[in-house]
Amino acid sequence: MYRIKTLNKISPAGLSVLDQTRYTISTDVENEDGILVRSADMHDYAFPDALRAVARAGAGTNNIPIDRCSEAGIVVFNTPGANANAVKELAVCALLLASRKISDGVAWVKEQAAGADVEQAVEKGKSQFVGPELSGKMLGVIGLGAIGVQVANIATKLGMTVFGYDPFLSVDGALSLSRLVHRAMDLETIYKNCDYITLHVPQTPETKGMFNEDAFHMMKGGVRILNLARGTLVNDDDMLAALDSGKVACYVTDFPNGKILRGKNVVAIPHLGASTPESEENCAVMAAQELKDYLENGNIQNSVNLPTLVQPWSGVSRLCIIHRNAPGAIASITGVLSKDGVNVANMTNKSKKDYAYTVVDVDSRIGESVADTIRALDVVLRVRLLNH
Numbered sequence: 003m004y005r006i007k008t009l010n011k012i013s014p015a016g017l018s019v020l021d022q023t024r025y026t027i028s029t030d031v032e033n034e035d036g037i038l039v040r041s042a043d044m045h046d047y048a049f050p051d052a053l054r055a056v057a058r059a060g061a062g063t064n065n066i067p068i069d070r071c072s073e074a075g076i077v078v079f080n081t082p083g084a085n086a087n088a089v090k091e092l093a094v095c096a097l098l099l100a101s102r103k104i105s106d107g108v109a110w111v112k113e114q115a116a117g118a119d120v121e122q123a124v125e126k127g128k129s130q131f132v133g134p135e136l137s138g139k140m141l142g143v144i145g146l147g148a149i150g151v152q153v154a155n156i157a158t159k160l161g162m163t164v165f166g167y168d169p170f171l172s173v174d175g176a177l178s179l180s181r182l183v184h185r186a187m188d189l190e191t192i193y194k195n196c197d198y199i200t201l202h203v204p205q206t207p208e209t210k211g212m213f214n215e216d217a218f219h220m221m222k223g224g225v226r227i228l229n230l231a232r233g234t235l236v237n238d239d240d241m242l243a244a245l246d247s248g249k250v251a252c253y254v255t256d257f258p259n260g261k262i263l264r265g266k267n268v269v270a271i272p273h274l275g276a277s278t279p280e281s282e283e284n285c286a287v288m289a290a291q292e293l294k295d296y297l298e299n300g301n302i303q304n305s306v307n308l309p310t311l312v313q314p315w316s317g318v319s320r321l322c323i324i325h326r327n328a329p330g331a332i333a334s335i336t337g338v339l340s341k342d343g344v345n346v347a348n349m350t351n352k353s354k355k356d357y358a359y360t361v362v363d364v365d366s367r368i369g370e371s372v373a374d375t376i377r378a379l380d381v382v383l384r385v386r387l388l389n390h
């Protein structure tokens with residue numbers, strides 16, 4: 003039986019991917035083999051010995067201690083693109099919220115409900131909620147991944163002139179991007195020209211606090227900013243000053259905190275980007291499939307810390323070895339096998355930055371003693387032995 007711990011509510015459609023005869027799934031299972039998580043903060047999480055994989059049902063993995071997982075030989079998965087449509091739709095809503103004073107207007111109408119003549123009050127008071135149209139304005143999209151591409155493309159259909167910036171644009175991203183979207187080669191082009199700017203980058207050491215005083219200084223007066231990516235991308239003190247001075251006309255954020263809520267013209271959404279039944283299901287199913295394929299077959303797809311490696315079974319036993327990406331690592335592993343007289347039927351090795359993964363199918367059924375000898379190698383972080 004595999005033990006799976008859920009640290010957030012995971013869509014039942016995802017959980018049903020894991021056969022109940024082989025998987026125990028609960029919030030309090032101990033010494034778990036795998037974890038299914040959404041945004042729960044895992045930075046102080048003590049890894050049990052059995053833990054082999056963490057699957058994030060969603061895109062952002064900044065809630066997971068990736069380096070610590072890598073060193074412990076724990077594979078971290080996410081579900082790229084599975085919630086992109088939901089975020090794109092919220093981004094369209096956020097563009098309108100940033101422009102048309104809808105949330106202030108709605109709150110004001112509710113206040114009129116106690117009054118005698120609501121119709122009259124509405125017609126008299128509506129002029130305070132005038133806001134510009136999107137058509138004909140310039141939108142800057144920072145980060146052209148699964149979400150940014152969709153936001154950029156749909157904004158062209160709203161009549162906006164769209165500039166996209168992504169120095170690491172993937173081939174898939176480029177192929178999905180509308181030809182109407184202009185490619186900005188630097189952030190300055192976005193900052194200087196755009197009336198609306200929307201963030202769709204992950205939280206990394208490079209992007210943390212990227213919207214700061216220097217960035218606001220370069221932006222157009224009255225710019226409207228959308229942040230459906232992560233709160234930490236914005237320096238809150240600098241944003242509050244920019245809102246106060248009118249440099250930023252409106253800040254729509256899916257990541258409110260006590261400080262930013264005090265700012266004027268802040269529209270705060272309670273992290274609803276991926277909160278649709280469709281994307282919750284997509285993410286959960288994809289995360290559960292990734293976890294299952296890794297636990298049962300050792301295959302890795304959509305991992306943020308280890309390479310993609312899918313190998314069809316061709317032997318009797320399979321060794322799944324997570325190791326450092328270091329010279330001589332493969333030779334030392336195959337050296338153990340040849341010394342023990344084990345014949346390799348198929349073998350694949352892939353690497354990602356400092357880490358590598360080797361899957362070895364062997365013709366004969368081998369025991370844990372061979373795995374233990376490989377475990378003892380300096381370069382090796384984790385070894386699993388699977389039998390077909």
Ligand SMILES: NC(=O)c1ccc[n+]([C@@H]2O[C@H](COP(=O)([O-])OP(=O)(O)OC[C@H]3O[C@@H](n4cnc5c(N)ncnc54)[C@H](O)[C@@H]3O)[C@@H](O)[C@H]2O)c1
Pocket residue numbers: 061062063082083085086089144145146147148149150167168169170171172175202203204205206208209230231232256273274275276277
């Ligand atoms: N509000 C929500 O509920 C919600 C939902 C999904 C994702 N997100 C956030 O949105 C982020 C993006 O999601 P995605 O699915 O599009 O991810 P993605 O990995 O498909 O795209 C991210 C893109 O950002 C680019 N990028 C990285 N660093 C950059 C930089 N310094 N400047 C410009 N571009 C840079 C990458 O090249 C990539 O194309 C996630 O990491 C997550 O933080 C939020």
Ligand SMILES: O=C(O)[C@H](O)COP(=O)(O)O
Pocket residue numbers: 040041059060061062063085273275276277
């Ligand atoms: O990165 C993500 O996928 C989003 O922020 C969604 O987070 P959630 O799964 O907690 O809604």
